[in-house]
Amino acid sequence: MTLEIFPIGGIPEVRAGDDLAGLIAAACPDLRDLDVVVVTQKVVSKAEGAMVRIDAEDPRGHKAIVERESTRILRRRGDLIISETSHGFVCANAGVDLSNVDEGWAALLPEDSDRSARRIRDGLRARAGVEVAVIVSDTFGRPWRRGLTDIAIGCAGIRAIVDLRGTEDSRGRELQVTEVCVVDELAGAAELVMGKAAGIAAAVVRGVEPAWFGRGEVRAEVVRPPQEDLFR
């Protein structure tokens, strides 16, 4: 089993209303069944028009948007706000992002990023005749580790978490807990070929275990409900 991961180059600047699946299919004519297509949140938000103007003269402009996008503020330190979003994500600045967008604008998270993934998946089936999985990725921090990694904020056509509980390990003993969040590992793997500054908005992971394909959702499977949470 060998995985291949490669960037999809040549996607033009995305604008509100653009057919993102069509742009991806045109930029990557070699898409195949059982590929996993990872698309960054930024272009999904742009295509969906999830952008707001910020007043460049108002130093609180960005912060006001972050507060509006937060359902709950967990921590503040200096300019940094860690908050919970309407999706249940806990992240910095409610996912509101100023990089790689036009001056005076901020990109919000897609309203429902699992639905965004399903739309792109349906679009790729219609445009390119392929049955792929789609992951919408974003860049999040972690409370106890420095540095950011890309994780999945939405998915379609792939199980978000693969449950290996109860499977025997190599010594025939039952594994204790091994629910692997494969969509997060796939999103992070795709980031390795994207590069922040290069304007690459999507990547393909080829060779993923066929048994992982199927119905999946980040919101229902991965977002930890507050009652399970030990650290909110």
Place this chain on the structure above:
Amino acid sequence: MTLEIFPIGGIPEVRAGDDLAGLIAAACPDLRDLDVVVVTQKVVSKAEGAMVRIDAEDPRGHKAIVERESTRILRRRGDLIISETSHGFVCANAGVDLSNVDEGWAALLPEDSDRSARRIRDGLRARAGVEVAVIVSDTFGRPWRRGLTDIAIGCAGIRAIVDLRGTEDSRGRELQVTEVCVVDELAGAAELVMGKAAGIAAAVVRGVEPAWFGRGEVRAEVVRPPQEDLFR
């Protein structure tokens, strides 16, 4: 730029004192310069003899070891202990693991997993004449997301975090913060080809950006010092 990720099969059962680099080099004769070799904590701990006996009759046996391996307990819920280890890692059960080990034994984390990575890297240079990077990986949970992912607990020959702060984004604006923890993304990517039950203890990531190779350490770069921590 295409990444290739493949498992290293055929590493025999590892015992204390085994030459892990030698076993890896023998199992993967095609190793090349600038490959990233990801090795799971379990076999590193076994080779280093970081194993302790637990009393199978004592239901508190495992918990007592977890408490001994913890420098600080953060949360308890039922059988789960979230604690900080001597390395500064915050994880479940102090990283003490009962799966894929002999009955009556538990695997502890390596004493210094960056040093473990350096030793394997030095060993691969000596055995196979290659300049690779090495990552020691382990499986951790996340406070706000269900499911586990593999992350790096040690590395050698690769920068743990690649700092893209100050690099211009695709619109010529300075990026705000983009310090990517590439060793965690590489560890997670490698997990995708390993599979918990298959007894695969190592994988190769080939095609990684050459500029990322160099001095790196998980402990110094990735572990967030308590004074920066908003959630401990």
